[in-house]
Amino acid sequence: MKNTLAVSLAALLASAGFAQAQGVVNLYNWGNYTHPELLERFTAETGIQVNLTDFDSNDTALARIRQGGHGFDLVVPSNTYVQTWVDEGLVQPLDPEIVTDRDNIAPQWVDVDFDPGREYSVPWAWGTTGVIVNTSVYGGDVNDLDLILDPPEELRGRINVIPEMSDVMSMAIYHAGGDSSCTTDMDVLRQVRDNLMAAKPHWLALDYGTVDSYAAGDLDAGIYWNGASMRVRLQNEDFAYGYPRTGYPIWMDNLMVLADAQNTENAMRFVNFVLQPENAALISNFARYANGITGSEEYMDEVMREAPEINVPEELVAAGRFGQACPQEINDIHAQIWTELLQ
Known part of the structure; x- marks a missing residue:
C-alpha cells in the first residue's frame, strides 16, 4: 500500500510538472519591442504564461x-537572417494544424524571398532605417546620410549610431554608390x-536603447x-526622421x-495569435x-495613420531597398569593416 501510494504520488507530481511546463512559452525578442498587453491578452485567452527575454x-x-541550452521557444530575427536560421536547422516549419x-498575412508579405x-x-513588424535629427539644433535637409558620415559642426559629438551591422553597412554602401x-x-x-572610419570620431556612441x-535632448x-x-x-x-536620398534599408522582423523548443505547441499557438489583426495592432501601437x-x-x-515615420514621402519611395542575405564571402568583408569600426 505504501509503495503504491508513493508511486501514485510520484505520478501525480510528474503530471503536475508536465502540466506546468505546458503552461509556458519562452519568447526571445528585440528589447523594448513587445507590448505587455499582447502577452497579457495571450495568457488570458490560453492560460499560457509568456516569459520574455530581450536581445x-x-x-x-x-x-x-x-550555443544550445537556451530554453527559448520563439525568436524574432530580421529578414536578412531568416535563411541562416533555416539553413542551420535552428527553426522548425510552422504546424498548419x-x-x-x-491567410491574414498581407499578400506582399507572403511569398517573400x-x-x-x-x-x-x-x-x-516591418520598417525602415534612416536618420533622426533634432531640428531645433539642425535646420537643413534631414534626408541626407552626410548628417552622420560628414556631420555639420552643430551635430558633432551628439550623434548615436545603432550598432546593427547590416543596417549601417547597407546605408553606407548605397551612399558610396553601391x-x-x-x-x-x-x-x-x-x-x-574609409567613410565610416572618418565619421566615427564625430559620433558620441554606438548604442541601441x-x-x-533622444527625447531628453542628450543626443x-x-x-x-x-x-x-x-x-x-x-x-x-523637435525630432524628425529622414529617408536618405542615396538609399535606405527596408526590413521585416519575423516570428x-x-x-529545439520545449513548448512547441504553445509556441505555435502564439504564432497564430499574432496573426489576428487586433493582436498585430498591439505590436504596432507599442513599437x-x-x-x-x-x-x-x-x-x-x-x-499611426499619418505618421511621417511610417508614410514615406512619394519622392523618396524608390530610394528604399529591401535587405538581402549576402554570400558568406561578402559577409566576411562586412564583418572585417565592422570589427575595425567597433574597436
Whole structure:
C-alpha cells in the first residue's frame, strides 16, 4: 500500500510538472519591442504564461541559439537572417494544424524571398532605417546620410549610431554608390570603410536603447529605425526622421519557432495569435512599426495613420531597398569593416 501510494504520488507530481511546463512559452525578442498587453491578452485567452527575454542584435540572438541550452521557444530575427536560421536547422516549419491563419498575412508579405510561402515564419513588424535629427539644433535637409558620415559642426559629438551591422553597412554602401547591399565592388567597399572610419570620431556612441536619450535632448542625431524615431518624436516634437536620398534599408522582423523548443505547441499557438489583426495592432501601437497583417490598421492608434515615420514621402519611395542575405564571402568583408569600426 505504501509503495503504491508513493508511486501514485510520484505520478501525480510528474503530471503536475508536465502540466506546468505546458503552461509556458519562452519568447526571445528585440528589447523594448513587445507590448505587455499582447502577452497579457495571450495568457488570458490560453492560460499560457509568456516569459520574455530581450536581445540587442541579430548576431547576439543567433550566437545564443547556436550555443544550445537556451530554453527559448520563439525568436524574432530580421529578414536578412531568416535563411541562416533555416539553413542551420535552428527553426522548425510552422504546424498548419495550429497556425491556421496565415491567410491574414498581407499578400506582399507572403511569398517573400527569405521564406517563400511562409513555411517557417510570420511577420512581426516591418520598417525602415534612416536618420533622426533634432531640428531645433539642425535646420537643413534631414534626408541626407552626410548628417552622420560628414556631420555639420552643430551635430558633432551628439550623434548615436545603432550598432546593427547590416543596417549601417547597407546605408553606407548605397551612399558610396553601391547598387546593392551585397555589392562585390571592392572600390565601393573600400570607400565605405574609409567613410565610416572618418565619421566615427564625430559620433558620441554606438548604442541601441536610446529613445529616452533622444527625447531628453542628450543626443541630437543618429542612424535609427523609423518606429523608434516616432516614439522619440511623440515625446519631443523637435525630432524628425529622414529617408536618405542615396538609399535606405527596408526590413521585416519575423516570428519563428525554434527547432529545439520545449513548448512547441504553445509556441505555435502564439504564432497564430499574432496573426489576428487586433493582436498585430498591439505590436504596432507599442513599437510604432507597421506589421504586415491585413485588417490590423483599424485597430491601430490614430497617430499611426499619418505618421511621417511610417508614410514615406512619394519622392523618396524608390530610394528604399529591401535587405538581402549576402554570400558568406561578402559577409566576411562586412564583418572585417565592422570589427575595425567597433574597436
